Amino acid sequence: MMLRPDDVLERLRALRARQPVRYWAFYSSQLGGIVTDPALMVIPFDDHMVHRGHGVFDTAALVDGRLYDLEAHLDRFVRSAGTAKLALPPREELRGIILRTTAASGKRDGSIRYWASSGPGSLGLAPAAGAEPGFFVMVFAGLAYPESWYTQGLRLMTTTYPIKPPLYAVTKSTNYLPNVLMQLEAQERGLDNGVFVDEAGHVGESSNMNVAFVTPDGVLRHPRFDHILSGCTSLRLLALATALKDRGLIRDVEVCDIPVAAARAAREMMLLGSSVRVAPVVEWDGKPVGDGKPGPVARALRELLEHDMRSARERLLDVPY
Numbered sequence: 001m002m003l004r005p006d007d008v009l010e011r012l013r014a015l016r017a018r019q020p021v022r023y024w025a026f027y028s029s030q031l032g033g034i035v036t037d038p039a040l041m042v043i044p045f046d047d048h049m050v051h052r053g054h055g056v057f058d059t060a061a062l063v064d065g066r067l068y069d070l071e072a073h074l075d076r077f078v079r080s081a082g083t084a085k086l087a088l089p090p091r092e093e094l095r096g097i098i099l100r101t102t103a104a105s106g107k108r109d110g111s112i113r114y115w116a117s118s119g120p121g122s123l124g125l126a127p128a129a130g131a132e133p134g135f136f137v138m139v140f141a142g143l144a145y146p147e148s149w150y151t152q153g154l155r156l157m158t159t160t161y162p163i164k165p166p167l168y169a170v171t172k173s174t175n176y177l178p179n180v181l182m183q184l185e186a187q188e189r190g191l192d193n194g195v196f197v198d199e200a201g202h203v204g205e206s207s208n209m210n211v212a213f214v215t216p217d218g219v220l221r222h223p224r225f226d227h228i229l230s231g232c233t234s235l236r237l238l239a240l241a242t243a244l245k246d247r248g249l250i251r252d253v254e255v256c257d258i259p260v261a262a263a264r265a266a267r268e269m270m271l272l273g274s275s276v277r278v279a280p281v282v283e284w285d286g287k288p289v290g291d292g293k294p295g296p297v298a299r300a301l302r303e304l305l306e307h308d309m310r311s312a313r314e315r316l317l318d319v320p321y
Contacts, residue, residue: 049117111142153282
């Protein structure tokens with residue numbers, strides 16, 4: 001069946017009606033502007049990001065009409081684009097587009113995700129000659145996790161899939177196949193998520209979250225960032241966690257290699273990320289973590305982060321609604 005342009009638009013809208021989404025605003029450099037109809041939030045099939053995974057992305061939180069820690073996320077976005085050999089507009093332009101797209105959504109809470117691609121023009125391995133790089137911004141509801149993750153805790157497994165090599169792990173590219181396979185493997189076994197372990201037997205990261213532990217003697221430990229993604233939320237939490245020393249909840253904070261055997265002896269384990277915030281892990285590979293219940297450090301860290309996301313003026317950027 002040959003479709004007319006009007007038929008295509010009608011079918012795209014029907015698709016979104018069958019699969020409701022909460023996408024509120026979308027900017028495309030290829031369109032040269034912002035749309036709010038989810039049926040129009042598309043990119044060409046031959047964009048190199050689509051058929052070769054040649055793209056990078058990042059995500060920032062929208063809280064009470066302000067963007068939280070956008071500059072830290074832009075730092076990582078720019079680093080990832082450099083590694084992936086992707087051209088970006090000037091940083092000031094990126095920031096302005098993100099703010100204007102957020103304002104166009106009219107929403108005061110949610111997530112802002114943005115991508116860079118090398119553009120369309122061919123199905124080859126290298127970008128098409130003369131391809132125009134793409135920049136895209138999506139304002140959406142954000143990833144949702146069940147409340148039971150926080151009240152009852154998560155059950156994890158050590159994934160059977162190998163961890164990404166460091167070069168690819170530290171670059172936030174759109175190639176998330178190992179992460180997806182880890183998540184699917186865990187779900188097939190009735191679990192919530194998985195954990196990568198590197199060839200040296202050190203704990204890596206989870207599917208789209210970092211992982212941290214509290215040792216029996218009260219040290220908050222996080223894996224080194226040289227072979228995992230440098231989590232903006234993790235970095236901020238490691239700084240905020242010093243306040244827990246004064247409250248007697250932890251003794252110290254360390255970023256170091258964490259052998260699996262030492263990790264299994266932890267009294268607390270948690271997942272950290274911009275969407276999940278801080279979620280306690282109560283079971284790992286069928287064995288309880290600590291006493292098998294959500295711990296006080298995970299709870300305290302989540303409270304610190306929630307407060308920071310609303311009160312740290314130096315990290316909050318007003319949206320020009």
